[in-house]
Amino acid sequence: MKNMLEPSEQEIREMIQLTTEKIISFLDELAEPVVFDMETVREEAYQASETIPEQQSSLDDILDDLFENKIPYALQTSSPGFMAYIPGGGIFHSGLAELIVKVTNRYVGIDITAPFLNQIETDVLKWFCTMIGYSEKSGGTLTSGGSLANLTAVICARTLIMGDKFSKGTVYASGYVHHSMWKAFHAAGISSSQIRNIKIDTDFRMDIQALEQAIEQDIEAGFTPLMIVATAGSTNTGSVDPLNEIAKIAKRSNAWYHIDAAYGGFFTMTERGKKCLLGIEQADSITLDPHKGLFLPYGTGAFLVKDREDLKKVFSHNADYIPDKTSAHELWDFSEMSLELTRPFRGLGVWLPFKMLGAGTFKKALEEKLELADYFYDCIEKSGDWEIIAKNDLSLSVFRYNHTNYSVDQLNKINRKIINYVNDKGRTILSGTLIDNNFVIRNCILSFRSHKMHVDWLIDDLNEALSELRGQFT
Ligand SMILES: Cc1ncc(COP(=O)(O)O)c(C=O)c1O
Structure with a gap:
C-alpha cells in the first residue's frame, strides 16, 4: 500500500508547481490595495474554525482557499506600502531557504x-x-x-x-x-x-x-x-x-x-x-x-x-x-x-x-531606507501641516496633526482618524503610538519593497486625509 506520507517525485513536482503559481500571483499583486473591514474578518475567521479533517482534500483546493479567502485578509505586512510597526517584508530567497530547511530536516x-x-x-x-x-x-x-x-x-x-x-x-x-x-x-x-x-x-x-x-x-x-x-x-x-x-x-x-x-x-x-x-x-x-x-x-x-x-x-x-x-x-x-x-x-x-x-545588496537597501526616511521627513516638515514629534535617527519618523483649537482628546481622535483614512485606502499602512498621552503617527520605512514611489503614495494619502477630514475635526 502506498504510504501517503511519502509523496512520489511526480507528486512533489506537482505540489511545488501549484504552490509556485500561487506565490507568483501573490507577489504580483502585492502593491494592490486590499480593502476590507478587519472586525468582519475577525468574526468570519472565528466562524471558520474547523474540526480535525478526517477526509483528504486536494492541494489545489486547499491553496485556492488559502490564497483567495485567507491570506489576503490580513495586515499587508509584505506589501511595499507597509510602514507600520517595524516592517521587514520577507525576502523570497529566505523563503526558499525555509523550504530546503524543512524538507532536508x-x-x-x-x-x-x-x-x-x-x-x-x-x-x-x-x-x-x-x-x-x-x-x-x-x-x-x-x-x-x-x-x-x-x-x-x-x-x-x-x-x-x-x-x-x-x-x-x-x-x-x-x-x-x-x-x-x-x-x-x-x-x-x-x-x-x-x-x-x-x-x-x-x-x-x-x-x-x-x-x-x-x-x-x-x-x-x-x-x-x-x-x-x-x-x-x-x-x-x-x-x-x-x-x-x-x-x-x-x-x-x-x-x-x-x-x-x-x-x-x-x-x-x-x-x-x-x-x-x-x-x-x-x-x-x-x-x-x-x-x-x-x-x-x-x-x-x-x-x-x-x-x-x-x-x-x-x-x-x-x-x-x-x-x-x-x-x-x-x-x-x-x-x-x-x-x-x-x-x-x-x-x-x-x-x-x-x-x-552579496552583502552589498543589503547595505544598499538599508541606505535607501535611511534616504527615504529623510525624504519623507523633509516633505512633511516643508508642508507645514504637521507637527514633527521625533525626527528620524534612522528610518522611523513620528508626527501628528496639531492645532491649538483642539483639546488633547480631540487631537487624539483626529490623528486616529487620519491613520484610519490612510489605512482604509489600503496602499500604505501606518500605525500610531502614545507619547505623553498624545496619540501620534509613526512611519517606519524598513521594507525592502518600499521605494520613493511608495513614500510619495503615503505623502499624497496623508495630504488627502487632511483635506477630506478637516471639515470633520471637532
Ligand atoms: C526594539 C524591539 N525590541 C524587541 C522587539 C521584539 O522582537 P520580536 O517581535 O522579533 O520578538 C521589537 C519588535 O518590534 C522591537 O522593536
Missing part, C-alpha cells in the same frame, strides 16, 4: 550532527558579530525573534552577575524599551520591585543623570545593579540611547550591559548607521532582528555576546543521551549556547540570500 542543535550546516549558522553569527564590531571572542545564537533574544539576555545577566541569588539585584531600562524586555524581566524571575524604569530626555533617549541617580540610590539601599538595557532604535520613536555614556555607567557599576538593537542593529552595515550606533560593541550582549533589518520572513532573531564563553557558562549542561564530543575542532554547539536543543536550521535563511545577493 537536518539537525543543527548540536555541533556533531551536521557539521557543514552548523558552520553555515556559525558563519552567519560571526558576520553579525563583525558588523557590530565585536572581537573574535564573541558569539551568539539565532533565536525565533527579538523577544527571545531579550529573554536570553536577562537570563545571562542574572546568572553571570548574581548566580542563583539575585533577589537584591536591580535592572534598569528606559520607559521606551520594547515591552518584550519587561516580559523578559518577569519571565526570568526579576520582580517589579527590582525593576527601574528610567525616564527619557527630550530626545526620547535614556536620561543618563536619572540612570546614575537610580543606581546610586540602589547601591546605598543595599541593592546590586544587575543589568542595564539600552535601546538602539526604540519602537516608539526610533531613538537611539546614548550607548557610549551608558557603557561607562555599566562598567562603573559592574552591571551587565545589554543593547536591544532589534530594529536599529543592522543599520551598522551603513556608514550613517555606524555613526548613530557608535559604542554598540561595548555591550555585553546585543539583540538583533534579521526579520526586521535584514528583511527576512518572520522567525529569525539573533542574540550576540561579547564573550561566547559566557553563553556556555549559562547554558551548558550534560546528559547521558547527548553524544560525546569527538573532535577538537571548534564548531559552535548551539545546544550549549542557548535554551533550545532541537531547533530549525535558521542560519540558512540568512546565508542563502547573502550568498546569492
Whole structure:
C-alpha cells in the first residue's frame, strides 16, 4: 500500500508547481490595495474554525482557499506600502531557504550532527558579530525573534552577575524599551520591585543623570545593579540611547550591559548607521532582528555576546543521551549556547540570500531606507501641516496633526482618524503610538519593497486625509 506520507517525485513536482503559481500571483499583486473591514474578518475567521479533517482534500483546493479567502485578509505586512510597526517584508530567497530547511530536516542543535550546516549558522553569527564590531571572542545564537533574544539576555545577566541569588539585584531600562524586555524581566524571575524604569530626555533617549541617580540610590539601599538595557532604535520613536555614556555607567557599576538593537542593529552595515550606533560593541550582549533589518520572513532573531564563553557558562549542561564530543575542532554547539536543543536550521535563511545577493545588496537597501526616511521627513516638515514629534535617527519618523483649537482628546481622535483614512485606502499602512498621552503617527520605512514611489503614495494619502477630514475635526 502506498504510504501517503511519502509523496512520489511526480507528486512533489506537482505540489511545488501549484504552490509556485500561487506565490507568483501573490507577489504580483502585492502593491494592490486590499480593502476590507478587519472586525468582519475577525468574526468570519472565528466562524471558520474547523474540526480535525478526517477526509483528504486536494492541494489545489486547499491553496485556492488559502490564497483567495485567507491570506489576503490580513495586515499587508509584505506589501511595499507597509510602514507600520517595524516592517521587514520577507525576502523570497529566505523563503526558499525555509523550504530546503524543512524538507532536508537536518539537525543543527548540536555541533556533531551536521557539521557543514552548523558552520553555515556559525558563519552567519560571526558576520553579525563583525558588523557590530565585536572581537573574535564573541558569539551568539539565532533565536525565533527579538523577544527571545531579550529573554536570553536577562537570563545571562542574572546568572553571570548574581548566580542563583539575585533577589537584591536591580535592572534598569528606559520607559521606551520594547515591552518584550519587561516580559523578559518577569519571565526570568526579576520582580517589579527590582525593576527601574528610567525616564527619557527630550530626545526620547535614556536620561543618563536619572540612570546614575537610580543606581546610586540602589547601591546605598543595599541593592546590586544587575543589568542595564539600552535601546538602539526604540519602537516608539526610533531613538537611539546614548550607548557610549551608558557603557561607562555599566562598567562603573559592574552591571551587565545589554543593547536591544532589534530594529536599529543592522543599520551598522551603513556608514550613517555606524555613526548613530557608535559604542554598540561595548555591550555585553546585543539583540538583533534579521526579520526586521535584514528583511527576512518572520522567525529569525539573533542574540550576540561579547564573550561566547559566557553563553556556555549559562547554558551548558550534560546528559547521558547527548553524544560525546569527538573532535577538537571548534564548531559552535548551539545546544550549549542557548535554551533550545532541537531547533530549525535558521542560519540558512540568512546565508542563502547573502550568498546569492552579496552583502552589498543589503547595505544598499538599508541606505535607501535611511534616504527615504529623510525624504519623507523633509516633505512633511516643508508642508507645514504637521507637527514633527521625533525626527528620524534612522528610518522611523513620528508626527501628528496639531492645532491649538483642539483639546488633547480631540487631537487624539483626529490623528486616529487620519491613520484610519490612510489605512482604509489600503496602499500604505501606518500605525500610531502614545507619547505623553498624545496619540501620534509613526512611519517606519524598513521594507525592502518600499521605494520613493511608495513614500510619495503615503505623502499624497496623508495630504488627502487632511483635506477630506478637516471639515470633520471637532
Ligand atoms: C526594539 C524591539 N525590541 C524587541 C522587539 C521584539 O522582537 P520580536 O517581535 O522579533 O520578538 C521589537 C519588535 O518590534 C522591537 O522593536
